[in-house]
Amino acid sequence: MKRNTVLVLSILALLLTSSGTALAADKTSKYRVYQDDRILVETSDYSSAENYAKQYTSTHVEEISTRKWLWNNYPRYKMYQNGISSSAWEFATLDQAIREASNWGHASIRDLRSDGWVWNNYPQYRLYQGELTLDSWEFTTLAQAKAEGAKWGNVHIIDLRDHQWIWDNIPESSKGELRAGPKVYQVYQGKSTQDSWSFAYLEDAVREAAAWGNSSVVRSDKNNQTILSNEKIYKVYQYSSLLNAFLSLDDAIAYAKSFDHTRITKNDSPKDIWTNYPYYQVFQNDKWISDSSILPDAVNYALSFSNASIRLLDDSFKVWDNFRMLQFWGWNGSSNNDTIRAHVNNTVGLDVVSPTYFTLADASGTLTDTSNKDTVAWLKAQNVRVYPLINNQFDAALTTKFLANADAQKKFIQALVSKGAQLGVEGLNIDFESVAGKDRAPYTAFVKNLTAAAHAEGLKISIDLPRGSVKWNAQTAYDHEKLGETVDYIITMTYDQHWRSGPEAGSVAGLQWVEEGVQEFLSYGIPRDKLIMGIPFYVREWQIDESGQLVDNRALLMKDLPALIKSKKATQTWDDKFGQYRVEYEQDGNKRVFWLEDEATVKARIDIAKKYDLGGVAAWRLGYDSADLWKMMIQQK
Template sequence: MIKKHMPVFVVCLLIVLVSLIGGAVYGINKLIPTSKQMDLTEYYGHNADGEAALILGTQKLEQKALFSGNDVYLPLDVVSGYLNQRYYWDSENKKILYATPTSLTEEAASEQADGNVWLKDDTVYLKLDYVKKYTDIDSYIYEDPARVAIQYKFSNIQTVTVKKDTVIRYRGGIKSEILTKIPKDTVLRLLDEGEDWDQVATDDGYIGYIQKKKVSSADTTNYERDFKAEAYSYLTMDEPVNMVWHQVTSTDANSYFADAVQNMTGVNVISPTWFSVSDNDGNVSSLASGEYVMQAHEKGLKVWGLVDNFSENMSTTTVLSKTSSRQNLENHLVTYALKSGLDGINIDFESLSEDVGIHFLQFLRELSIQCHENNLVLSVDNPVPEDFTSHYDRTEQGKVVDYVIIMGYDEHYVGSDAGSVASLPWVEQGVKDTLAEVPAKRTILAIPFYTRLWKTTDGGALTSEAIGMDQAQQVISENGAETYWDKTTSQNYGTYEGDGATYQIWLEDAQSVAEKVKLISKYELAGVAEWKLGFENSGIWSVITENLS
């Protein structure tokens, strides 16, 4: 019986041994890193003839670079979106315009890859060397597969340093394919920290994973750079700016300058609303008066002429997107400014659509060059920052113009719910948000001399009218309205009944203006502006002066 069972026992033993050996081999294989190299064509994607994969910083892009002989060309939208937004495509003349702080340069496009600008299949490409002329970047160019890696961020970069020779893998895990070998002491850009694997990027275009134990802890690196960009200089005042806008609607109104400023004190800049873009060719209607400027100068006032885009006979997008119209506008403004003896130009282009954003910025760049050549201060008015005004790009404005002015009013407006024109928390938040983009020393806060009288009928219809300080006090007095200090808005609030309606008013007065002007010193701003001359009461000037200093 024993002999009959022996073969069965041996077979079972062999099965067990084979299973144990198989399990051991499987377990050992799980612990052995794969040495398989990833197919880089698969990693970077397939390229058509003449194309190259494009890696910007720590991301692979869908867009492709182009090779032509030894030259590399980058798509304009990639350059503008990631590297340098100042390369402006002049579609009218088929050329690239580039505004430096002191000059406007241009490069004509060619349908052949024989220059700095290549127009291929209606897409604009810039030669890499041309981009490097004005942009601080490092580039890494490889073949097989064709690829171009560009690094453009060099400050406050999270990095790790390789502690010993190792590899970067496509995914986290030792069984993931190898992208590239990495020698000891290589500094890698850290994208994400994991428990056992860190996601990293090399300067030359590999983005993958490395074992955490093979690298140092995260550090912040600032790379030393030799690139020297031409810096902007600014025409600014040594004392705090105290500017008032003077709404001038006719040439005859200029003759009332002396009466308008008779009781005005503490102001050092006046901005008459003299200019308006009149048509789509960039022509300008002007109410400018040299006599007005001379009188202002005699009173120690600088004069910054305002230009608006309010005419129904023009489209801001049409004017600014067409180079001939845009530059015609610039030339007119500077000519009028010099002819009348102005000290500066104030740009008040409102309700800008998103599609005009890049053209508006180019307008400011080009106008800045001419203004500074002629010693003219350039300022630009901006609404309080909101998500829907990001295309105003206050960061770029702040680099180009002398002063950025925050229009700290119209929190509530015709068509909105009833409320304050400029509550203190709303204005202060606008200051904070602007200072995230613009240097405080060249930021001016504009405050209102007006408020709105809101009327709600018994039927629920809501209307409002803008009224000045004296008229607002008259309304309160004549209607026996009681007012109280509203801590949420930092304004005196009043309400009353009459004519089958409820009236509400959030007052702009000495108290509310003082609180707003205190923001100038609190945030070390360049100064204050007021809309508009004629809406104030006589005592408000001393309130501004006292709180501005």
């Protein structure tokens, strides 16, 4: 909330902005476009969302209120080479995938909505010339292997599925001569062998080895160099348990298909080369809980859990989550229906809105109520949570009398909580400012009683607290530590570092001052997710005469600053002290100076909230902002 020193300007702004809004088109965002788990944009109509999403890959459109997936362009097929892939090998159609895969050897294509492969060109045959072979002598068909073999003399073909010698062009006379030579080929099964497994001719050794599992052919005259291995290199696992091993990849796949959640590894491959694990893995925090081959189905399942995410099987890349995101709160500074609707329609990603509905009217506990149930119903329909603001007229004397009267407090609390429940709001926002330091204990007790009564009716309580300082907090009315233990949210009014009646010109919220304020609030032991950091959507312009004395000041709305800077031909100079641009121009013989608020400073403030993992940020106030600002903000959530 903002101090009453700018209430006149606030009312003026409302009068200026509310006119003519009743008949304005409803621009409330209903659809959100994501690229993986990153928000790109929100729109009020579905076609705009889909058209925007189509400009990018791996995008989807969600209905904001339900997070139901309405459209996506995630790839259907993915190509691998020896189990390794990349995002460049993802395709919408099988034909596209095959065209690319045909350019590579040891390639496979997976239908991501199914299990296993739908296409592969893993070799079935290999050509040898004696003991020698080439990488290019692998073939998917026997005809291809024979065609290459016809170009060479004394070559043979091995069927890679069972390592049988199935074809050669070696003359029989040459085979006879080779068999008459020294027996240099020895067959082993593991470490075992026998005299009858010694051969002079390679074909004979290969045929003998094929009759035994996990066998090999070695050159006994070359330190037992392995010429051919029948080791079962394709291992089938279910989860982490080894089920079986095979010489043939085809046999391994056929076996693995009999089970779910299986994968096949090859001795020399760093990745699983085949799997029937569903591609989309569902986690809660870092614990695996389920999986699915259909991405929207995985999302629907994950939605039933908090802190859930969906990760890709290949690399655990996160494509969706419902992790707690930064909340965006905004005060209206008004109870007017048209004004509130205009405020909300100007935003994207707004989570909580706080219309000014309730006031402590007098010391007897009378409640002034300007609420509108139709406005609340509309806000809820936009998926915006409502926390009406309650103020004390910023009257210290009135508040002291009220806090000294237990019956008045009881009356006020009962009326307030009852009305909140009737309206169906999520919570209430306490904005009691200018409370006397002597009322610290009674104010804390009042907040505790109000919170207890609200919780009993299912309502939450947020409270606005000045940034202040730990150095003198004990002398103020606001016991941050005890209040933090009591309420559901604390909103830090991290602005008015330099205020209207202050002694010197300066920023309303220098970035270092804001960050130090956050650190101080955390030092009170307030949970990070309870803390909502205030952001000013205004600046204070200071008028300084020739002698350097302050003459006057005024509040300026953030959305009006670009036009003002242009019209006044103002100069901008970076100010390290505040982390903002200092803007100056001359008018009526006096210097006018303010510290700029723009998208960059708002982003910097949001970055502070992220840095400290706060619950969110709160804008004072809605209506001071441009629609373009929210397009930037939504991407920072």
